[in-house]
Amino acid sequence: MLRVEAKTRLGALDLDVALSAGGGRCLALAGPSGAGKSSLLRVIAGLLRPSSGRVECGGSVWLDTTTGVNLPPEERRCGYVFQDYALFPHLSAWRNVAYPLHHLSRADRRRQALALLDRFEVAELADARPATLSGGERQRVALARALALEPRALLLDEPLSALDTRTRANAGRELGAVLRASGVPALLVTHDFTEAALLGDEVGVIDQGRVVQQGTAAELAASPASAFVADFTGAVVLTGHAAPAADGLTRIELDGGGAVTSTDTASGPVAVSVFPWEISLEPAAQADFTSSARNHVHAEVLSLTPVGNRVRVGLAGPQPLSAEITAAAQHALELRPGARVTATWKAAATRLIAI
Amino acid sequence: MRTSGWFGALLVAALAVTLVFLALPVLAIFLHTSPGQLVESLGDGSSTDALRLSIECSAAAVLIIVVVGTPAAYLLATRSFRGRSLVVTVIELPLVLPPAVAGIGLLASLGPSGILGDFVKSTGLQLVFATAGVIVALTFVSAPFYLRQAQAAFGALDPSWLDASRTLGAGEARTWLRVAIPTARQGLAAGLALALGRALGEFGATLMFAGSFRGVTQTTPLAIYQDFSTDFTGALALSAVLVAVSAAILMGVKLLSGPALFASASS
Numbered sequence: 135m136l137r138v139e140a141k142t143r144l145g146a147l148d149l150d151v152a153l154s155a156g157g158g159r160c161l162a163l164a165g166p167s168g169a170g171k172s173s174l175l176r177v178i179a180g181l182l183r184p185s186s187g188r189v190e191c192g193g194s195v196w197l198d199t200t201t202g203v204n205l206p207p208e209e210r211r212c213g214y215v216f217q218d219y220a221l222f223p224h225l226s227a228w229r230n231v232a233y234p235l236h237h238l239s240r241a242d243r244r245r246q247a248l249a250l251l252d253r254f255e256v257a258e259l260a261d262a263r264p265a266t267l268s269g270g271e272r273q274r275v276a277l278a279r280a281l282a283l284e285p286r287a288l289l290l291d292e293p294l295s296a297l298d299t300r301t302r303a304n305a306g307r308e309l310g311a312v313l314r315a316s317g318v319p320a321l322l323v324t325h326d327f328t329e330a331a332l333l334g335d336e337v338g339v340i341d342q343g344r345v346v347q348q349g350t351a352a353e354l355a356a357s358p359a360s361a362f363v364a365d366f367t368g369a370v371v372l373t374g375h376a377a378p379a380a381d382g383l384t385r386i387e388l389d390g391g392g393a394v395t396s397t398d399t400a401s402g403p404v405a406v407s408v409f410p411w412e413i414s415l416e417p418a419a420q421a422d423f424t425s426s427a428r429n430h431v432h433a434e435v436l437s438l439t440p441v442g443n444r445v446r447v448g449l450a451g452p453q454p455l456s457a458e459i460t461a462a463a464q465h466a467l468e469l470r471p472g473a474r475v476t477a478t479w480k481a482a483a484t485r486l487i488a489i
Numbered sequence: 490m491r492t493s494g495w496f497g498a499l500l501v502a503a504l505a506v507t508l509v510f511l512a513l514p515v516l517a518i519f520l521h522t523s524p525g526q527l528v529e530s531l532g533d534g535s536s537t538d539a540l541r542l543s544i545e546c547s548a549a550a551v552l553i554i555v556v557v558g559t560p561a562a563y564l565l566a567t568r569s570f571r572g573r574s575l576v577v578t579v580i581e582l583p584l585v586l587p588p589a590v591a592g593i594g595l596l597a598s599l600g601p602s603g604i605l606g607d608f609v610k611s612t613g614l615q616l617v618f619a620t621a622g623v624i625v626a627l628t629f630v631s632a633p634f635y636l637r638q639a640q641a642a643f644g645a646l647d648p649s650w651l652d653a654s655r656t657l658g659a660g661e662a663r664t665w666l667r668v669a670i671p672t673a674r675q676g677l678a679a680g681l682a683l684a685l686g687r688a689l690g691e692f693g694a695t696l697m698f699a700g701s702f703r704g705v706t707q708t709t710p711l712a713i714y715q716d717f718s719t720d721f722t723g724a725l726a727l728s729a730v731l732v733a734v735s736a737a738i739l740m741g742v743k744l745l746s747g748p749a750l751f752a753s754a755s756s
Contacts, residue, residue, distance in 0.1 A: 179656050207655035214656040220649035224671045233667075234657040283658055 136287045136319035140177045140187035149173055149184070149343040155287075155319035155336075157192075160310075162322045162334025163345065164366065170343040171323035172217070175289045178321065179214050180207035191287050191319070213285030213318075217292045219276035221264035227251060227275045228260035234283040250278040254308075270301040277312060288313065288320040294329055303488040306332055327351075328487070331371045332405060339363045355410065356448025356456040357439040364441040364458070369407035369485070372453045376400040376486060383481060390452035394429040396484035405487040410446065412483040413457035417467060418474035428481040431455065435473045438464065449477060518728050530726040538704045539712035540730060546620065546708060547688035550627035554635045554684055559677065562639035563665060567651070577640070584633045591630055592697025599625065600698070622699035623706050627688040635684040642676020643669060682742040689735055 139152040149170040155161040165171055176182035178189055180196065183204060189197040196205045221230050231247035238246065251257045254274035264272060273293065280288065293309060294302050310333050313320045323340075324330050330337045331351035338348040339362070347359040351371060358364035372388055376396075379385035384396045386406055394406060408429075418432060433451035440446075445464050449455040457477055459467075469475070531537065565577060583591060597603050599616055609616060616622035646669060654664040670677070692710040699706040701715065709731050717724035 176652075179652075181652050181655065206660070207652070208658045208660050210656070211658065212656050214653065216649045216653055218647075218649065220647065220653040222650055222653070222668055222672070224674075233654070233659070236659075236663075279657065 135190075135192065136178070136321065137188070137190045138174070138178055140174065140184040140189070142173075142177070142182075142184035142187070144170070144173055147173070147343050149177075151340070151343070151345055153321075153338065153345055153348070155321055157319055158314060158317045159335045160313045160320040160322055160333055161336050161338060161348075162324065162330035163338045163340045164324050164327045164330035165340035166366070167325055169340045171325075171340055172291055174340075175214070175291055175321065175323060178210075178287070179212045179289055180205060180210050211283055211286045213280035213283060213288045213316075215273075215276050215280050215288070215290045215293050218296055219264075219272045221267075221272055221275060221279070223264055226261045226263055227256065227267070230264065230275055231279045231282050233279065246282065247278075250282055251275065254278050268301075269297045270305055273297060273305055277309070281312075281316070285316075285318060287318050288316055290320065290322040292324055293322065295324070295326070309333060327367050328369060328371060328405070328407060332487075339366055341366075350454075352454030352456075353448075356446065356454060357437045358441055358446055361442045364410075364439075364446055369409050370413070370455055372406040372408075372455070374404060374406055376402060376404040384486060386486070388431075388452055392431050392452045394431070394484060395481040396486050397482045398484065398486040400486040400488050402488065407485045407487060408479055408483055410456045410458040411444075413455070413477050413479045415447065415457050415459060415463075415467060415469070415475045415477055418476050425478065426480065427478045429479050429484060431477045433475060433477055435469055435471050435475060437471060438469060449475070451477070515732055518725055518732060522722050522725050526722055527726040527729055530720070530723040531730065533723060535703050535707075535712060536723065536727050536730075539707050539709045539727065540734075542620070542623070542704070542707065543689055543709040543731070544734070546623045546627055547631075547685055549624045550631055550688045551635075551681060551685050553624070553628050554632045555677075555681060558632055558636050559639055559670070560665075562636050563643050563669060565636075566640045566643035567648075567669075580636050581633050583630055584637075586630075588630065588691070588693025589697060591694040592626065595626060595629060595694060595698040617698065618700045618702060618706060620699075620705055623695050623708060626694040626698045627691050630691050630694050631684040631688040634687050635680040638680025638683060639673070639677050642673035642680070645676070646672055678742050682739050685738055685742075686735055689731065689738075 135154060135156055137154040141150045147168065147170050151170070151174055153161065163171055163174070173182060177184050177187065184199070186199045187197060188195070188199070195203050196210050197203060222233065225233065228244060228247040228251060231250050232243040235243045235246055248257055248260055251260055254277060256271055256274045259267060259271055264275070267275065273296070294306055297305055306329065313333065322330070322333055334351070336348065337351045337354055338345045339354060340346070341362055347354055347363050354363060355367045355370055358367055374386040374388040376384050376386045378399070378401060379395065384399055385393060386396060386404060387393050388406070396406065431451050433449035433455055435447060436450045437448035438445055439448070440461070443460070444458050445461055447457045447459060447469065449457065455477055565573065599605055599609055601610070601617060614621060616625055650668050650672060651664055654668045659667060690710060691708070692714065695706065695708055696711060701707045701711040707715070709727055713724045713727045716727065
């Protein structure tokens with residue numbers, strides 16, 4: 135269990151955060167740049183001392199400004215994956231991974247480093263310098279290096295943002311598996327809510343130094359606490375299995391039942407993303423399948439959250455879903471929690487991300 | 490870059506003038522006298538004494554500069570503190586001091602009647618008119634060249650490398666030794682080459698602070714100055730050797746720290 139409380143002023147930013155993450159669980163914090171995401175990771179790692187705060191991991195106190203405890207970074211054993219991976223340019227891949235293992239003999243260091251590189255399927259790059267590696271390869275080496283120390287917590291700063299979109303889906307899936315297998319608490323920060331939703335067991339939205347809302351991705355999308363969260367959470371993300379269909383379209387069997395169609399092409403496991411404002415609602419009984427929209431999902435209204443001049447409707451279907459409608463539409467449809475509706479959107483508004 | 494027209498011609502002309510002006514005196518040293526004469530006049534004992542002294546004292550000065558200057562430059566490059574820019578200015582001041590002023594300053598501080606004169610005497614160290622004094626003078630004039638380069642090299646490091654090292658279990662000292670120095674190596678080597686070149690050529694401060702005694706404080710530039718009115722060929726020969734040694738050092742350092750060895754470091 136990782137527990138963090140920190141208050142500090144950094145230039146124009148007023149960081150004031152309290153959060154916790156359990157072993158083997160990933161808390162993903164999403165927020166715009168300048169929200170204080172990296173600073174928070176630096177506080178946990180011991181690279182930045184907050185003016186007041188407390189950091190505790192696995193029962194040991196790393197920082198407590200009231201008692202003056204402040205372990206230096208080298209004694210905290212955080213597996214920190216930096217935004218641009220921060221591989222040492224003068225060392226080969228295996229020496230990068232072996233860097234924290236200096237207490238071992240050279241042969242043991244090399245053996246352990248190679249085993250870790252092999253786990254990330256880059257053992258053949260052991261002798262390559264970081265400058266010659268691709269973004270995806272660097273990310274794997276950086277992950278191997280962060281795990282070499284048997285870290286007590288994992289901190290990941292935009293772990294996928296340095297990758298091109300093609301590599302990103304693969305790397306994201308692998309990263310998710312690594313985080314679950316590590317057994318230690320993980321804190322991931324990203325500017326991309328979809329990335330946070332895919333990788334985090336729990337998602338927090340951070341803005342101007344504060345965690346403004348925390349919950350599952352579906353909870354955040356369904357009942358955002360503020361207009362900022364509503365805008366930031368953006369797309370609804372569903373998972374399913376894609377296969378080519380007639381007319382060059384793609385049919386996705388959603389996990390938990392139901393199927394939708396997309397104009398994107400993909401096959402195999404996918405994340406389906408659609409923006410809440412693209413989804414329209416109709417009473418289930420009157421569902422009109424003659425419209426041009428191809429996707430219809432039956433659901434029950436869970437929550438109604440006013441967000442500015444609109445209403446975010448949280449829906450319980452085979453997978454959590456949310457729609458954004460005007461208050462006038464809400465009244466016209468007489469929507470209230472428990473109402474049965476059909477959520478409808480166009481295949482052309484349905485984005486697919488291979489996972 | 491492709492250049493054309495009158496501007497291109499201007500650039501080429503400027504480079505040609507620069508090259509001729511800077512290379513001509515160096516070439517003339519080798520062209521003025523036959524190689525045989527040069528070798529012959531080096532047989533003179535005072536020449537070899539001066540060369541040996543120059544190399545020994547320069548090496549000692551650069552060693553002191555590297556050992557003390559590297560951590561000092563790291564501190565200046567990686568920490569911000571009150572008065573930092575004042576400290577940097579003071580450190581760089583010897584760069585613009587006339588050598589004669591440097592010599593006077595050394596006499597006024599470390600000379601027999603200088604402000605630390607009694608302290609120097611109490612340690613039993615002889616500086617004025619002694620080889621140790623040459624090393625002090627060379628260190629004083631050469632140190633800023635190394636410090637400037639080292640500070641720039643450390644300042645250009647990606648701070649996340651240093652942070653990564655800390656989170657991977659290395660303390661500050663280990664991070665400095667294993668990450669900062671190796672990644673700044675090219676800049677440090679360039680600074681070392683500049684400092685060594687400056688030390689080998691040092692004249693004024695050495696003359697004023699340590700004097701010009703054959704075999705004790707008479708470095709190669711001092712020997713050249715003493716020879717040139719009486720034995721121009723001898724002075725030329727020593728000059729040629731000094732040019733060759735300096736060029737060899739410069740090339741050696743460049744090769745050692747060059748792209749071949751540090752190929753994938755810059756990205």
